[in-house]
């Protein structure tokens with residue numbers, strides 16, 4: 001079994017430092033983190049996705065080497081990346097959110113990131129799915145600390161999901177990551193095209209990017225960001241509030257499905273769009289209660305819904321956790 005010891009870092013006495021990356025479809029976050037979970041220094045930058053794979057690798061090496069020159073004693077590197085990927089072999093498996101466009105000619109295909117970046121940095125590199133890394137970080141330092149069963153939903157370019165059940169990181173078959181953002185919650189909805197090519201996936205409604213794409217025309221604008229729609233909702237714009245009502249309904253459907261499958265005690269929301277949670281989370285809670293009514297006897301399966309306290313550092317801290325974990329020693 002390819003797994004992490006989720007308790008190992010708490011028992012360590014000597015402080016160590018690692019280099020960590022959080023590589024998303026829009027932004028990259030790189031920094032030096034110690035084994036107490038303190039980010040000593042870090043940089044956030046837009047990812048060079050539009051320039052293609054080679055440019056992204058050059059960017060990863062440039063940013064990493066900047067820190068390694070200052071901290072030459074660092075031996076280990078952890079990368080939390082948008083997937084899909086194979087953490088065991090350290091290989092990206094045609095990551096759709098890192099490709100320049102949906103054109104198959106721009107597809108990355110299989111990329112041995114751990115090996116290639118390892119050579120560029122002259123260090124051992126571990127690769128993990130960003131949502132898996134985020135739930136490991138939440139379990140280590142954040143709101144999921146002390147819970148044996150927890151889930152994270154990352155609301156950004158996509159809808160990432162990471163789960164810890166019975167104290168262990170959940171892997172799907174073949175060691176792959178549970179891509180629960182792609183469960184279909186409204187079959188055949190031609191208004192909701194997902195990046196994976198299907199219609200009606202949870203991600204097609206719930207990622208910050210898709211929420212904005214879906215609702216900008218309804219608000220009479222060709223383009224709006226999730227942040228801009230949130231600002232309109234804050235001014236009590238009727239259409240923006242209606243957009244969040246639909247969002248809450250779709251989120252409740254997704255959360256219900258995740259709850260009956262994974263039974264988390266707590267669900268942590270993170271990612272840039274989690275900042276909009278005051279406009280949907282109370283309604284999700286309200287919708288979920290009657291849906292879960294028959295699942296509260298004996299073991300109460302209604303999860304606590306909360307927003308991450310790690311301030312968009314969960315991916316970076318998760319990358320650090322992966323590099324620091326005893327599995328790699």
Ligand SMILES: [Zn+2]
Pocket residue numbers: 181182194195196197198201203204
């Ligand atoms: Zn999908």
